[in-house]
Amino acid sequence: MSSSEKVVVQLLVDAGKATPAGPMAQQIGPTGANLGKVVAEINQLTAEFKGMKVPVKVTVDKKTREFEIEVGLPPASSLILNEAGLEKGSGETGHKFVGDLTFKQVLKVAQMKMSDMLASDVKAAASEILGTMVSTGVTCEGLHPKEAQKKLKEGEYDAIIEEFQRENPS
Numbered sequence: 589m590s591s592s593e594k595v596v597v598q599l600l601v602d603a604g605k606a607t608p609a610g611p612m613a614q615q616i617g618p619t620g621a622n623l624g625k626v627v628a629e630i631n632q633l634t635a636e637f638k639g640m641k642v643p644v645k646v647t648v649d650k651k652t653r654e655f656e657i658e659v660g661l662p663p664a665s666s667l668i669l670n671e672a673g674l675e676k677g678s679g680e681t682g683h684k685f686v687g688d689l690t691f692k693q694v695l696k697v698a699q700m701k702m703s704d705m706l707a708s709d710v711k712a713a714a715s716e717i718l719g720t721m722v723s724t725g726v727t728c729e730g731l732h733p734k735e736a737q738k739k740l741k742e743g744e745y746d747a748i749i750e751e752f753q754r755e756n757p758s
Contacts, residue, residue, distance in 0.1 A: 593649050593650050593651050594647055594648065594649060594650070595619045595647070595648045595650055596645060596646070596647050596648075597615045597616055597619070597645070597646045597647075597648070598643065598644070598645050598646075599611065599612065599615065599643070599644045599645075599646065600641050600642070600643055600644075601630060601634065601641065601642055601644050602640075602641060602642075603634035603635065603636075603637035603638050603639065603640050603641070603642045603662070604631050604634050604635040604637070604638040605631065605638070606627050606630045606631050606634070606644075607627065608623045608624060608626075608627045612626075612627065616646060616648070619648035619650060619653070619655075620648070620650060620653045621646070621648045621653050621654075621655045622653070625655075626646060626655055626657070629657050630644055630646075630657060630659075633657060633659045634659055637662055637670075639670060639675075640662040640666040640667070640670055641662060641663070641666060642659060642660065642661075642662050643659075643660035643661075643662075644657060644658070644659055644660070645657070645658040645660070660704075661700060661701060661703075661704055664697065664701050664716070664717055664720045665677065665720055665723065665724050667697045667700060667701065668689070668697055668717065668720060668721055668724050668726055669687070669724055669726070671689055671693050671696065671697055672686075672687035672688065672689055672693075672726050673687070674686060674687045674726070677723070677724035677725045677726070678724065678725020678726075679725075680725070681722065681723050681725065682722050682723070682725075684725055685725045685726065685727045685732075686725045686726065687724075687725065687726040687727070688726065688727045688728070688729065688730060689721070689726055689727070689728055689729075690728075690729055691714075691728055691729055691736070691745055691748050692748065692752055694714050694717050694718060694721070694728055694736075695710060695714055695748070695749065695752045695756075696752075696756075697717050698710055698713035698714040698716070698717045699713070699752075699756060701713060701716075701717065710749060710752070710753065711740065711745075711746075711749055714740060714745075714749070715737055715740055715741070718733040718734075718736050718737045718740065719733065719737065721733040722734060
């Protein structure tokens with residue numbers, strides 16, 4: 589596909605539940621791509637993130653009407669809430685907490701988001717995730733996320749990080 593023939597559409601969809609209506613129809617329809625096939629493929633590719641909003645990029649060749657779909661990772665806040673089993677975060681950022689994660693769960697989210705982050709290692713990524721947990725209203729092992737960040741910086745979680753990395757090589 590030459591770049592003059594391509595149309596790129598970026599969407600935020602409900603994983604596994606995209607429909608050929610609303611913004612999807614408005615943005616994909618004019619490209620000439622088969623909307624039903626686009627929606628079906630998006631739902632198949634995003635099924636593992638059910639319950640979350642997922643960024644999706646659809647590239648359509650206007651001449652052939654062929655399309656390619658790239659699925660991004662949900663935002664860190666969505667991954668945190670999903671891991672905590674919550675539908676939405678706290679309405680009182682930093683003060684009211686509505687969920688709790690173990691440090692291993694924090695590491696799991698950090699590992700998933702590493703490719704989207706500037707963090708150089710999983711410890712730095714975990715610190716970023718803990719920062720996001722403040723705004724979502726989720727604690728880490730009963731601690732305010734800023735307290736957990738302090739313990740992380742002081743090396744109190746190093747053994748857990750090493751064990752996690754042995755169990756989950758990236």
